[in-house]
Amino acid sequence: MRKTALLLTTLGIISGAAYAEQPELKVKSVGQYIEIDNTSGAEDIGEKVHFGNKVSLSYGKDWSFGLMARKAWKTDTDDGIHSTGHRIDLDAWKKMGDNFSIGARWRQEKSYDRYYLRTKYSYGMFSGDFDIAYQSNNSEAGRKSGDRDGYYFEGTPVSVKLGPATVGYYFKTETPIAAGSDFNGAGIDHWYRHQLRVGMPVYQGEKLNIGVQYGWEFANDIEVSGDETNDKFTLKHDNNSHILWLTASYQVTENLTVTGSYEYDMFKWEKEGNGSSYVPNGSNKTTNGSLDSDKYYGELQIGWTYKF
Template sequence: MKKLTLLLAALSVASAAYAKEVMPVAEVESTPMLAVTSVGQFIEVDNDSGSSDGNIGKVMLGNSVGLAYGDDWTFGLMARKDWITDTDDGMQSEGHRLELSAWKDMGDYSLGFKWRGEEDKDRFLLRTKYSYGMVSGWIDAGYEAYNEDGKNGVADQWYFEMMPVKVSYGPVTVGYYLEAGITAGSTSTDDLENWTNHQIRLYAPLYKADKLALSAEYRYQFRNNKEYDGDSKEWQENNRHIGILKAAYAMTDDLTIDGYYRYDFNKYDGHDGASDAKDDYYGEFCVGWTYKF
């Protein structure tokens, strides 16, 4: 009996070894999961000379979340609250902004969608971006719907924003930027029919160390055009120079503090009988943090 038991045990071990050798074990593929890739927060201050946004300007506090699904899909969420800020009158609520974006990586190019919601309007965009060696670019195109038709003299419009061509040579990148709007539906006398902004943009690094990186951007808006229904509407063309200084500091491998300062030199040319408006400025300061998982 003892010998029979030992024989059966030996046969069981041999059978298991043979089955493992001739019958491959099926591999179970892992199911993609939606994962948080980053969280962040920022504060931004915009100051437009001559505006009614207080002597400090518009102050904005935002929070952002980055997500990924598998290897090809990425998503972004952003929520922002705005206040008009003045040293005498304090802070007054000025609205909010919510954004949801999605990208599908297709290799050398990507396809995406973006929704932006504010108190008085919603913007829906189809997006694409590409990169082939030293040439890259991106295009956003969609529809901007105002919750109150004609609010502040602006009706619903088809909206376009793009840098169709950017060329990089060494550390420097130069590109062409276009932003445009075409009023949806019919217009009446003196209503805005369409508008465009044309810019040349130049990007360059200034300094890079183990943790600190500085870079600069210059934008020249060489064409700012508006077309109205009829020919009696006076308007101002703003051909401006824009300088932006950016900084990023890596606190750890995962936590980064970054920010920028932007300054616009606005120069106006009157059209259709309008006198040139007085030159003014626009300033923008932003600082925030991002933690990557």
């Protein structure tokens, strides 16, 4: 009788342990945010005003997932409010040990779909992240005259923590940004951006945290390719641009946090190419070829996150 009871008890312990180890999908947090983007000389309220919703999930100890969906409007006191598109991001991350993770992202917008492979790491004072993506453009003009597919790279491959400060190298390229599928028309072949970034906390309290980051864009390269490029030109940031980020968070309750951030870009335009006909790139369409326009870019975001 005692052996039977002992056997049943052992089986119960084993079954309970096995059941406890089964991973389950959990909602970790939900949140919303409003973001206002504007370039000097554009709209007087917001070149784009975004309203976004976010959900974070986990599956076991090693898997995490994210969903972000947002809608964007152009807002101006004279022209009114007009829809300018939407974005959906689906993210998945897998821990590969204590210091390294790999991930994937699907980004969907009206004009393109982008498919990412992602990685991030943290070893002592060193950390970094990097995204590689293939962009499939959803142009209705066709392969010959529509926007061609291309590649996208972005990340901070290496950051070093030095006391309270973190110093990192940032790199971004879009190739192509806007050009014919088979280079039938002149367009942007690539745009590279290189930055040195330094960030640190300014204030860390029981509930309130404030941080600052500075970026120096020391190298910027753009190239026009396609037919009749000798008569074309485009614009790029000069090799001495400056970016400032301010971030803040306030823990309202144990689960609810309110966040805010502001980005301010200061730059001058340089002409690339010797022609007289302007080729717009996807990020600077508002310049219309004028070296005197768009001297800054601002981005304000306010949001909240509730953790479960």
